[in-house]
Amino acid sequence: MSPKAPQVIRLGQVLKDRGSKYAVSGTPVTGRADIDAALKSLLRDRAYAKATHNTWGAVLTDGGPVKGDDGETGAGMVILRMLEREGLTDHLIVVTRWYGGKHLGGDRFRHVQTCVRDYLDALAP
Template sequence: MRQLKAVLSDRGSSYAVSGGAARDRAEVDDFLKALKRDKKFARATHNTWAVLLSDGTPLKGDDGEAGAGQVILRMLEREGLHDHVIVVTRWYGGKKLGGDRFRHVQDCVRAYLDAASV
């Protein structure tokens, strides 16, 4: 599991990104469970995620942040990255971010992809 903590913050909300290998839904669930063993991530407002399986099956989860999983999935498709789950975590800071939240998800995924050289 690779984690980039405190990737960015905006109006009190903080973001982090994590990722790792996942070849099916069971491995995604195991990854999320392992991530949430860290109490900080378990208490996060949102843990949005996506993975593009090698057979082309897209899986995603918004965890209450409508549309965020699709943003991650589109980036994985553009990169051609299969069997690798990426999770963007948000701790809500009390102010709505509107459409900026999608830009922040993209920034987190880009930071992860650049750091992981995947």
């Protein structure tokens, strides 16, 4: 296990749609212990802890793809696909959603993609 939690980069709120709000965060990780520590660190923030969904994905060099949907079925796979296409390994991306009371249907997957794209763009030099 890592001695301390990785520093989680929070881009904050990326978009709003029909009352739902989305944010994106992430950090480099080396294994499942780092992922767990990063998620725990993020959830210490009351706003993120009260979110409806904190979906995440990472492609680990040692361990392959891992994801968590946190009740937002399919969202973790969207994050994984984008990480794989980008060739980004050993990096956790978390997309947070605060549900606004209206179902978004397939738009929710486009919003996850937008959040991940914003995060990846912020990483680019």
